[in-house]
Amino acid sequence: MEQPRTDPDQELVKRTQAGDAGAFDELVIKYTPRLYGLVYNMTSNHEDTNDLLQDIFAKAYRAIRGFRGKSSFYTWIHSISVNMTLNFLKKRGRRFQLSLDDVDASIQNDKEFLEVTATSSPVREADLSELQRRLNEAMMKLSDEHRAVVTMFHIQGMPHAEISKILRVSEGTVRSRLFYANRQLQNYLDEFRKNPVS
Amino acid sequence: MEEFDDSEIARLLRLKRYEQPPPAYFENFLHEFHRRQRDELLRQPLWRICLVRAQTFMSRLEVPSLASYPTAVAAVLACAAIVSLKMYQQPETARVALQSPPSISASANAEGELNLASPVSMPILRTLPVRSFHGSAQTHRAAPTRYVLDSVPVSYEPSFRF
Numbered sequence: 101m102e103q104p105r106t107d108p109d110q111e112l113v114k115r116t117q118a119g120d121a122g123a124f125d126e127l128v129i130k131y132t133p134r135l136y137g138l139v140y141n142m143t144s145n146h147e148d149t150n151d152l153l154q155d156i157f158a159k160a161y162r163a164i165r166g167f168r169g170k171s172s173f174y175t176w177i178h179s180i181s182v183n184m185t186l187n188f189l190k191k192r193g194r195r196f197q198l199s200l201d202d203v204d205a206s207i208q209n210d211k212e213f214l215e216v217t218a219t220s221s222p223v224r225e226a227d228l229s230e231l232q233r234r235l236n237e238a239m240m241k242l243s244d245e246h247r248a249v250v251t252m253f254h255i256q257g258m259p260h261a262e263i264s265k266i267l268r269v270s271e272g273t274v275r276s277r278l279f280y281a282n283r284q285l286q287n288y289l290d291e292f293r294k295n296p297v298s
Numbered sequence: 299m300e301e302f303d304d305s306e307i308a309r310l311l312r313l314k315r316y317e318q319p320p321p322a323y324f325e326n327f328l329h330e331f332h333r334r335q336r337d338e339l340l341r342q343p344l345w346r347i348c349l350v351r352a353q354t355f356m357s358r359l360e361v362p363s364l365a366s367y368p369t370a371v372a373a374v375l376a377c378a379a380i381v382s383l384k385m386y387q388q389p390e391t392a393r394v395a396l397q398s399p400p401s402i403s404a405s406a407n408a409e410g411e412l413n414l415a416s417p418v419s420m421p422i423l424r425t426l427p428v429r430s431f432h433g434s435a436q437t438h439r440a441a442p443t444r445y446v447l448d449s450v451p452v453s454y455e456p457s458f459r460f
Binding site: 119125128129132133136137140141146153154157158161165200201202203204206207210212213215231232235236239250254255257282285286289 | 303304307308309310311312313314315316317318319320324327328330331334335338353354
């Protein structure tokens with residue numbers, strides 16, 4: 101029998117609801133890096149991510165009084181982030197420029213990076229910035245909804261069940277979106293394989 | 299022929315975790331958040347700020363029933379009723395005080411003198427010739443006619459006479 105999980109942020113949420121702004125600051129500090137990754141990988145633009153993240157926390161602060169704890173704070177704030185980002189992307193349309201963050205130098209020590217560069221000839225031949233650009237371009241060719249699922253599953257490592265709660269769709273829908281997105285990414289990156297330095 | 303399979307795509311995408319904002323970004327984010335919140339607060343109308351503060355105050359009291367809108371509206375209406383009741387009662391006396399002076403001044407004018415009904419003495423300046431016109435014309439021909447004002451301050455006069 102599954103035990104009901106207690107929300108680790110419950111205390112901070114209660115304090116925030118009681119008017120303790122410092123408690124909300126702790127939540128902001130805790131979730132900023134994770135939400136930054138979510139929004140950034142959906143928008144591929146640092147400035148947009150920054151503005152959106154500010155708006156997300158401002159909205160969460162205004163709405164936290166109505167948060168009744170039916171889901172965890174983690175799920176709740178991720179839902180707000182995904183919905184606001186999807187709305188933003190609809191308004192932004194296709195006219196935008198990539199504004200990418202630098203790749204952290206520690207990637208050179210990453211086991212997976214070493215494996216990918218060792219086994220895949222296109223990746224081996226391209227430099228890191230080129231690889232980054234190709235990956236982001238491929239991501240941006242996905243629809244907003246598919247990109248959201250890919251970001252949460254592949255980049256952030258969330259389980260299907262959590263993603264389905266955040267997006268309020270069934271786990272089956274999450275799996276089918278992932279399957280379709282993987283096929284599309286495969287096609288886009290095959291061009292990279294055929295012509296790695298273009 | 300090499301192709302990207304699912305696991306390879308997954309590994310490539312995981313490498314995107316290494317795309318990070320500038321080092322101080324996360325430290326400055328909270329300050330930026332506070333600054334924007336303050337700016338937003340300053341743009342809000344006063345009534346909204348008051349409402350939010352009142353809600354916060356009520357929630358601190360941990361009396362959720364009092365924080366509900368119908369109760370708050372009822373409380374405001376009750377206060378307004380009490381205040382308006384007091385304001386309605388006060389003008390009764392004020393109106394009496396305002397209406398009485400005209401009747402006093404009217405009787406004072408008609409009689410030429412103040413009477414018991416007027417506790418406040420009116421500033422009446424009486425001009426009295428010092429001498430009769432004929433006598434003064436003989437002795438002080440060149441002198442202009444002089445009048446002495448009865449200059450005793452009216453406030454020194456008794457307020458009533460028998």
